[in-house]
Amino acid sequence: MDVNGKLFKRYTSRYESYLKQYSRENTEKQHAKGKLTAIERIELLFDQGTFEEIDAFMTAAETNFGKSTKAFGDGVITGFGNISGRLAFVYAQDFTVMGGSLGAAHAAKIIKMQDMALKMGAPIIGLIDSGGARIQEGVASLAGYSGIFRRNVEASGVIPQISVIMGPAAGGAVYSPALTDFIFMTAKTSYMFVTGPDVVKQVLNEDVSFEDLGGASTHSKKSGVADFVFEDEENTILGLKRLLSYFPSNNLENPPFVLTDDTADRIEERLRDIVPDDANKAYDVRDVIKLIVDNGRFMEVAENFAANIVVCFARLAGQSIGIIANQPKVLAGTLDINSSIKAARFIRFCDSFNIPIITLEDVPGFLPGIDQEHAGIIRHGAKLLYAYADSTVPKITVILRKSYGGAYCVMNSKNLGGDFNFAWPSAEIAVMGPDGAVAILYRKELAESKDPAKLKKELAAKYREEIANPYIADEKGYIDEVIDPAYTRVKLIRALKALENKHVLTPQRKHGNIPL
Amino acid sequence: MEKHTNANLVTSENDRFIALSSKGSKFDFQSKPNGSFKYKNQLFDFKVTHAEDGFTYIELNGQKYAVELVSVNQNKYEVLINSITYVFTVETPFSLKRKDLLKKQAPQSKVESIPAPMPGKILDVLVEEGAAVNEGDALLVLEAMKMQNEITSHIKGKVKKIFIKKGENVMKDDVMIEIERN
Numbered sequence: 294m295d296v297n298g299k300l301f302k303r304y305t306s307r308y309e310s311y312l313k314q315y316s317r318e319n320t321e322k323q324h325a326k327g328k329l330t331a332i333e334r335i336e337l338l339f340d341q342g343t344f345e346e347i348d349a350f351m352t353a354a355e356t357n358f359g360k361s362t363k364a365f366g367d368g369v370i371t372g373f374g375n376i377s378g379r380l381a382f383v384y385a386q387d388f389t390v391m392g393g394s395l396g397a398a399h400a401a402k403i404i405k406m407q408d409m410a411l412k413m414g415a416p417i418i419g420l421i422d423s424g425g426a427r428i429q430e431g432v433a434s435l436a437g438y439s440g441i442f443r444r445n446v447e448a449s450g451v452i453p454q455i456s457v458i459m460g461p462a463a464g465g466a467v468y469s470p471a472l473t474d475f476i477f478m479t480a481k482t483s484y485m486f487v488t489g490p491d492v493v494k495q496v497l498n499e500d501v502s503f504e505d506l507g508g509a510s511t512h513s514k515k516s517g518v519a520d521f522v523f524e525d526e527e528n529t530i531l532g533l534k535r536l537l538s539y540f541p542s543n544n545l546e547n548p549p550f551v552l553t554d555d556t557a558d559r560i561e562e563r564l565r566d567i568v569p570d571d572a573n574k575a576y577d578v579r580d581v582i583k584l585i586v587d588n589g590r591f592m593e594v595a596e597n598f599a600a601n602i603v604v605c606f607a608r609l610a611g612q613s614i615g616i617i618a619n620q621p622k623v624l625a626g627t628l629d630i631n632s633s634i635k636a637a638r639f640i641r642f643c644d645s646f647n648i649p650i651i652t653l654e655d656v657p658g659f660l661p662g663i664d665q666e667h668a669g670i671i672r673h674g675a676k677l678l679y680a681y682a683d684s685t686v687p688k689i690t691v692i693l694r695k696s697y698g699g700a701y702c703v704m705n706s707k708n709l710g711g712d713f714n715f716a717w718p719s720a721e722i723a724v725m726g727p728d729g730a731v732a733i734l735y736r737k738e739l740a741e742s743k744d745p746a747k748l749k750k751e752l753a754a755k756y757r758e759e760i761a762n763p764y765i766a767d768e769k770g771y772i773d774e775v776i777d778p779a780y781t782r783v784k785l786i787r788a789l790k791a792l793e794n795k796h797v798l799t800p801q802r803k804h805g806n807i808p809l
Numbered sequence: 810m811e812k813h814t815n816a817n818l819v820t821s822e823n824d825r826f827i828a829l830s831s832k833g834s835k836f837d838f839q840s841k842p843n844g845s846f847k848y849k850n851q852l853f854d855f856k857v858t859h860a861e862d863g864f865t866y867i868e869l870n871g872q873k874y875a876v877e878l879v880s881v882n883q884n885k886y887e888v889l890i891n892s893i894t895y896v897f898t899v900e901t902p903f904s905l906k907r908k909d910l911l912k913k914q915a916p917q918s919k920v921e922s923i924p925a926p927m928p929g930k931i932l933d934v935l936v937e938e939g940a941a942v943n944e945g946d947a948l949l950v951l952e953a954m955k956m957q958n959e960i961t962s963h964i965k966g967k968v969k970k971i972f973i974k975k976g977e978n979v980m981k982d983d984v985m986i987e988i989e990r991n
Contacts, residue, residue: 327907481911525904528884554859575956624927625954657954728955 311349311365319389327482328460329526331370331387334420337530338383339374346372348405354397354430364390367398368423371406373415376534379542379549382410385420388460392424395466399427400437407444414543416453418533421470422460438465445472450645453540457533458483458509458519459526471518474642475536475594478509478519479529485512485519517598517631535592539606539613540646547647548613555587557610557786564778568655568694568719575621578603581653581693582616585609585782591616594639599631600624604639606648610786615643618653619704621694628700629660630673637680644684649789652690652711656700657726674703675808681705683805687792691781692716692763692772698725707771712795713788715781716763716772723761727753730760827905831896835905921964923986925979929953934975936986940968948986951979966990 315332323330329337335344353367362368368390373382384403386393403419410417426434448454449472456470457477462485470476470485478485486507493499493506505511512519521536523529541548561584569576582605583589591607601624605616617636619626643650659670681688681703689712690705701722705711716722723730731752732739742748766772776784828836839847845854856868867874867890879887884899900908932950936942942962951958969987973979 324903324906325910327910329903523883525907527901527904532883573952573955573957575958621956622958625956625958627954657956660954726955 307350314364314366314390323389327525328388328422330389331385331420331422334459334526334530335370335372335374335383335385337527338418338420338534339376339381340378344372344374344383346370348402351398351402353391353399353427354433362391366390367396367402368393369395369399369402371402373406373409376416376537379537380413380415381537382406382413382415382417383420384417386423386460388422388424391427393422393460394424394427395434395437396427396430397433397437400434400440404437404440404444407441407448410452411444411448414452414545416455416537416540416542417448419454419456419469419473421456421458421462421466423466424461425464425466435465438469441469442472445469449474450544450641452543453537453646455533455536457529458485459529460484463487463489475520476512476518477521477523477529477533478512479526480509480522480524482526483509513595514597517595517635520595522597532592536606539592539608539648544645544647550611551608551613553587553608553611555610558783560779561585561782562779564781567778568717572694572721575625577622578618578620578626578653578655578693582607582618585785586614586616587611595635599629599635601626601629602632602636604636609651609782609789612789613648614651614789615639615648616651616653617704619656621655624660625657626655626695627657627660628674628677628703629665630668630670633670633674633677637676640677640680640684644680644686647686649687649689649792650684650705651785652688652705654690654692654696654704655694656697656704657695658698658700672808674699678703678709679805679807682709683807684710685795685797685799687712687789687795689713689785689788689792690715691776691785692720692722693778694719694721695726696720696722707773712792714772715774715776715784715788716766717778717781718763718775719778720763720766720772720775721757721761722763722766722772723756727756727761730756825902827900827902828897829900829905919990920969921966921988921990922984923948923960923962923988924982924984925951926958926960926981927951927953928981929958929979931973931975931977931979931985932957934971934973936968936971938968938971942966942968942988949973951985960985962988964988964990 315330320330348366348371350365351367352365353362366387369384369386371384373380375381384406407417426438445454454473455475455477456473458470459479460483462470464487467485467487481504484503484507490501490503490506493501509519509522513522521532523532538551539548564581564584567576567581582591582603586607586609591605593603593605595604601620603616603618603620607614607616617639640650659674688705688710692715694717696704702709707714728749731749735752739745739749763772763775767775774784824840826838826840828838836848841847845852847853854870858866858868860866864875865877867876874890877889879889879894886897886899888895929951932952934949935947942948942965944963944965946962947959948962949960951960966988969989971986973985979985
């Protein structure tokens with residue numbers, strides 16, 4: 294290159310050899326596995342032409358043991374750019390260089406991004422495709438991980454941190470994603486585990502496949518590690534961009550307002566018929582969500598894990614909201630260990646990033662059972678309770694149907710800190726359901742009755758009429774208003790508007806002691 | 810300097826997309842920057858309008874069609890046009906390639922078993938052995954926690970074996986029905 298008569302020979306030759314790394318051969322190797330290359334993923338992620346790479350020429354530290362790499366970048370591409378017009382930082386591990394393994398230089402690059410993202414108040418995204426710690430670099434690579442973890446924690450609740458697993462993530466590598474806010478996985482080509490199938494075989498003599506041990510389906514259904522699973526990498530990245538659209542760039546900003554053509558005074562009569570008359574019949578609470586939110590669009594988190602609670606992001610009159618809804622269709626909408634943890638973590642995220650929380654409640658109680666009690670439902674249920682009570686963002690509850698016992702208290706009840714508590718006329722608010730209550734209150738009468746079944750039915754009906762309805766709670770002020778279901782959207786939008794400048798002063802303390 | 814010019818990027822094809830119908834047919838489109846698209850070398854102009862009557866209309870080369878978007882899940886769409894339902898996924902050239910690749914690599918197990926999600930009582934069995942079922946079809950009604958839960962098939966196939974009877978109690982994870990994929 295010849296600019297103003299000066300020779301930039303070294304600049305040019307260095308750049309040429311850098312480009313050679315992105316050879317057709319390496320690209321095809323990734324493609325043959327059904328995976329994209331790191332640079333292709335970055336191209337998909339950022340607005341066209343906005344990505345700027347940093348530390349492209351860093352190389353691996355010298356080692357005396359085993360193979361080393363002279364590849365530029367040391368197996369990770371780092372930089373920044375715009376996603377839908379907003380600044381974001383990224384690190385994308387490159388599996389074609391030393392299997393994307395993490396050495397000292399690799400870690401230093403990631404850490405530089407983390408520090409920058411935190412300083413600039415912008416989200417950081419990790420595109421993970423790595424064989425784990427680079428064995429030849431020994432403790433230096435472990436130190437690298439530790440530095441990354443520390444910064445994950447430092448940035449937690451300050452900037453959104455999202456991990457996208459697009460290949461293997463094994464050993465220590467899984468804990469950085471676990472510390473971030475959300476984990477995406479691409480089905481069939483990504484894995485996460487602390488110890489791989491080979492070690493499991495050696496130690497426990499158990500045969501297990503990669504997919505069964507730590508594939509996307511395992512983590513989305515059984516472990517709850519993965520929040521989002523998409524069928525291919527393009528859709529994974531599209532999903533990530535959609536999720537980001539609900540978030541502010543940092544905890545000092547409010548989420549972006551998105552103009553909507555859905556009117557704020559839309560009356561939705563279909564909501565009146567959605568809850569079945571028979572209290573034992575289920576319905577899909579997602580149908581309720583769809584009818585309330587802007588254009589029926591919402592993004593569900595961890596839809597296949599603890600499906601008895603639905604948590605999702607949506608918008609109301611253009612404002613980002615987080616919704617927590619009991620799902621009567623699954624486990625009757627009871628709260629159990631997994632659903633408590635899932636909802637609690639979601640609330641903590643919303644609270645960190647100024648996203649108001651809307652609770653749609655239809656909960657018969659906590660799930661009874663030996664396994665639940667023994668596995669510590671008391672401990673885990675307390676997480677949800679703590680998360681609700683501790684959060685200071687606007688909090689609104691709508692009781693759709695059942696609201697019984699301890700579960701009433703937990704699901705953002707008035708005295709736990711709900712700002713607005715609404716109920717539909719179909720709401721049943723009481724210490725326990727009609728059948729259980731009648732059996733305790735009229736034990737003697739039922740035992741002596743000639744036709745206990747008939748008497749029980751009569752008493753249950755009376756109980757429903759006199760106790761398990763929303764009107765007593767309304768008259769005592771525990772419910773602010775019993776509303777016509779058709780007006781739910783209208784009421785929620787007005788309540789949110791009223792809460793726009795909600796401000797809560799919390800006492801000085803280092804931090805609370807959430808029952809982890 | 811133009812970056813990564815010699816990389817064989819799949820993103821260079823990102824104006825091309827393929828609609829893959831549930832029946833397996835492929836429709837190859839090329840999107841144009843002004844909102845129109847090209848299909849089989851023919852240029853189509855199209856516009857989406859949300860009318861006052863609550864319907865959505867697609868205008869295609871001047872022709873108006875009433876459409877309803879029944880469901881969108883990731884890249885899977887269910888669309889109702891002139892009372893015919895179309896189910897399709899939108900693929901890119903690479904995602905389609907990946908689909909074929911992964912299908913070849915990992916043949917799925919033929920028989921899927923449906924376990925009880927929670928302890929309860931079988932209120933009704935809605936299918937018989939040998940019956941063909943689609944994804945999302947109800948198989949049985951399980952009463953648990955005083956609630957009736959419809960258990961649905963998550964794959965398309967044939968009911969291979971039914972292990973339960975109406976009125977029976979099941980424990981969590983008891984296999985209730987086996988379905989053979991087709």
